[in-house]
Structure formats: structure tokens, C-alpha cells
Amino acid sequence: MAQADFDDEASLGPRSAVGSIPSAGLYIVATPIGNLGDISHRALAILAAADLIACEDTRVSLKLLNHYGLKRPLISYHDHNAKTSGAKILDALAAGKRVALISDAGTPLISDPGYRLVADARAAGHKVIPIPGACAFITALSACGLPTDKLLFLGFSPPKSSARKKFVEPYRSVDATMVLYESPSRLPAALADFAEILGAGREAAICREMTKSYEEIRRGSLLDLAASTAAQEHRIKGEIVLAIAPPEGERPKSDQIDDLIKKALQDLSVREAAAAIAWMTGEKRRTIYQRALALQGQISDDPQ
Template sequence: MSSLPDSVSATLYVVATPIGNLADLTERARQVLSAVNLIACEDTRHTQRLLQHLGLRKPMLSVHDHNERDRIQQVMDHLDQGRDIALVSDAGTPLISDPGYPLVQALRQAGHKVVPIPGASAMITALSAAGLPTDRFTFEGFLPHKSSGRKERLRAIVQDTCTLVFYEAKHRILNTLEDMSDVLGDQREAVVARELTKTFESFYRGTLMEIHAQLSSHDDHQKGEFVVMVTGNPAPAPASEIDTERLFKLLLAELPPKKAAAIIAELTGENKKELYQKALGWKDA
């Protein structure tokens, strides 16, 4: 990649692509996509449209949720042969609720150079215009598809005081808002962003109950891709009133024992090492 003065041979570039408006592609991303030998992408058909827009023709390799681990050695072989690769997802920044984590982790562990090429991210784009607190926020990505799983995850974060950020698909948005109302409270303030950077970009603000009504009022309001942002709990229950053992077990379903123990220790003041041993005992049982 001699056309890029700061480039290094045999590098994986993690390239953010537009989430809608193609004009949002950065100049650096355009340079990298022009210069690499191969593009690893989530959907070759989708990426082909971006390349056509840029007037580029590049070999592509599909890397998605169902084949990513099988592609790792293939990507390593290309890098070992001196071929620079750009990793892209269908939209936004790879690895952020998109494929790429096992690949990047394996390449880092093997000593390959991985370079981020920053750009669009639906989460940051939505937060920047939502008017909600952004000094602290938690990104939860996509909630489980089934209502029972969604509610279980929401119960685990109901006490969080920071802004909560989720992605959601059109066919689940109303059901997800209903579950959020049930667990977080229908008067919890929220903002929902739809079709960011696209022609029908929309923001809906109000309580969870009010936003559900807004989206229910017309089928068109339920089309597209959604970012759901919910304000943190304004009056969290004291730790003494929380069922910490149940919370601990919920956290263990999502996090490594050490991290779950650290969170419970922070909430309760209990000894972190003792909590960690308790977690290991539960797992063994």
C-alpha cells in the first residue's frame, strides 16, 4: 500500500463505512479501500454497491457471523503473503454489534498489525443528537429475540443510572418498547432514532409509553433500523434493597466471573475475592 504514507505491509484495516448516507465515508477510508489487496466483508453484495459507488473493483472475502472462525486462518494466510486487507461490515464500524471480534482477537494474538479507520457509528450518531446525558452511557447492542430473554436482560440493568443504548430491528421494535415499559417503567424518558443519515431519518422523544404510541400510530414509523436510548434510573434502589444474589447470577450469565464479582463488590462493598470464589462454586455446581 505504497499510496498510503503511514501504512505497513500485511495489515488488517478495520474500516468504518456509512450507515446510510454514502457521503459520510471518510477520505482516509476511501484511500484504504482503494489501496488494499482484499476486502473482508459481511455481505459481498452489499459491499459491492459501495465499491461501485467509489468506482472500485476489489476481490472480496465474506466474513460473517456463521463463518468467521473458519475464515481466520485464510485471512492470516493472506496477511502472511503480504496482502493488506480491509475489514468492513454492512454499515458503520465493524465489531460494534457486527462480526469481527474473533478475527481481530486472533490476529492480535498472532502478532499481526490491526489498524482502525474510524468513521460512522449508529450508536454515537444517535447519542450526539438525542439530547440525553452522554457523560456516562452503556451500550447493550441487540437484546434477545424472545420477550423472556429481553426482560431478563433488562432486569439486570434496571438500576443503572447511566443512559442505556440499544439497537433494534423493525419487526421487534414495538415488542421491545413494551418489554422496556414493563421492566424499566413506562414513564422512563427515552429517545428512539430511526433511519439515521437516510432520507426518512426521525427522532421520537418522550416516555417509553409515549414513544410506543408514536411508533404504533403509523406503519411507516416502524420501518428501518432503530437506536433506542433510555435515560438511567433516576432513583435507583439502595444496594440493601436489591436481591444481590439474583443479580449476581444474572450477571454471570452475561459476564466472566471476575467481572461479575467486581460489579457486585462495587454495589455491596463485599470482598471481591470471596465473591469470585462463590461464582466459581456456582459454575461448578
């Protein structure tokens, strides 16, 4: 990547005639995703100078603003009031006001409301200025160890199993790391569905509570992660980013396949286990069948 070309003079953005005071426009301001220290000086300066701050939930945003001693007028802007609140925001911009758009956490518009407001503001000729900062899925990708050269962000998957499988099916062969947001209560079922459609051995990472006290990154195959999260379903809490490796990493290694076969043989016949594992992994059924026969013999000879 080429060396960054930084401005010699630290600036807030487009300037008015009053020097460092930002000019009128819509500022898209990224806020922390958990740790309140993860906000830029520029973002704080914009929020301090804003004539109006548009946010999803004023109660959530007030925690951030109060922490930094900022008292500015707020307006609630979310999917259910976007039409009426959007009109008020556009009126403020038309009156030459500085409006900051923030979300409850992270970068606005990333699986959050705001797309229509930005489009309407630009169509009306208003300046739209991004103030970059934290983003949950980028934060997770930087630390989970999966490929980052090509990415496919899918937002939230559908809540029901059948819809979730149809949702992810078109992307099963896409040569990119897939990233999704998932709720704790649906995580085990979602992992099981993804294992069925994308391949049981596909590498993945559960990135939970990024930047917070209980931050955790757990790596493994989709099948293993589905099993481990199902076992602790009621103990999983917090915000979750799920990253899934590209297809080239989906075939399990031989020892992983052996583990899958052993688990299947606990409930299935050799023929049934071979069919199931071959379907999940993409390996030849005859190869899996021969390996299952050998493993069944080892299990039978085990003194335990």
C-alpha cells in the same frame, strides 16, 4: 476534554517503504451507515490500496465500492463462515498483504462479526489498525438530547418478551444512558417490556434511519413511545437505535402521572388503576389512589 493532538502530516496509517502506501496489516475500516458521503478520505485510500477486503455481504459492499470506483478482491466474512474465511484472511496477513475489514454499515465489530478475527490477528503478531468513522448509536446519541457522559451499549435485545425482560433487568439502576439496536417489527413490544421493567415514565428516544432520507428522532416516555409505535406498528421501517435515559429521569412529572391515570381509568377501577400506576412509576399507592379519585370525579363531571 483536552485539545486533540493531530499529526502534522496526514497519513494513512503505518507506512511501508513505498511512502504513502500502507504497510501490511488488518485495517478495521468504518463505512457509512446510510449516506455514502459519510466516509473519510483515509478510509477510501485504505480500501483503494487493500490487497483484500473482507466484508459481511459482498453485494452490499459492492454498492459502496462501485460508487467510488474501487475494484478490489473481496472475501465474505460473517458469523457463519468466520472459521474458514478467518483462516484465509490470516494467511493473507502472514503473506504480507494489506487486508481491510468492513461491515455492511458503520464501524466493524459493533454488533457485527470481527472480534475473533482481530483477536487472532493480534495473537499472530499482525498489525491491527483502526480507521474510524460512522457508528449508528454514536450518531443517534449526538442528536437525541439524552445524557452522553455515561453510556451503556447493549447491542440487540432478545426477540422474545420473557428473555428481553430478563436481559434488561440487571441494568434498571445503572446510572447511564442505555443504547440498543432494535428491529421495527419488535419495537412496540420491546418498548412495552422496557416500560414495565425500567419504569413507564423513563425518557427515551427512537432514532430511525440515521443519515438517510427518512431520518427521524422521536422523544417521549417509554410508555408513550410504546403506545404510539403500537398504533403504527406496520408502518415502522428502517434501522432503529433506541436510547433510554438514566434512572434519575424515570419518574414522570405530575401531569404525566395524571395522563397515565386517566388512560388506566378507561379500563380499570380506581383501586386497580392506582395499583398499576404505582407499580409502573414507583410512586406511593396511596398518593396515586387519592389522585385517581380526584381525576375520576373530574372525568365524571366532564360534559363530554
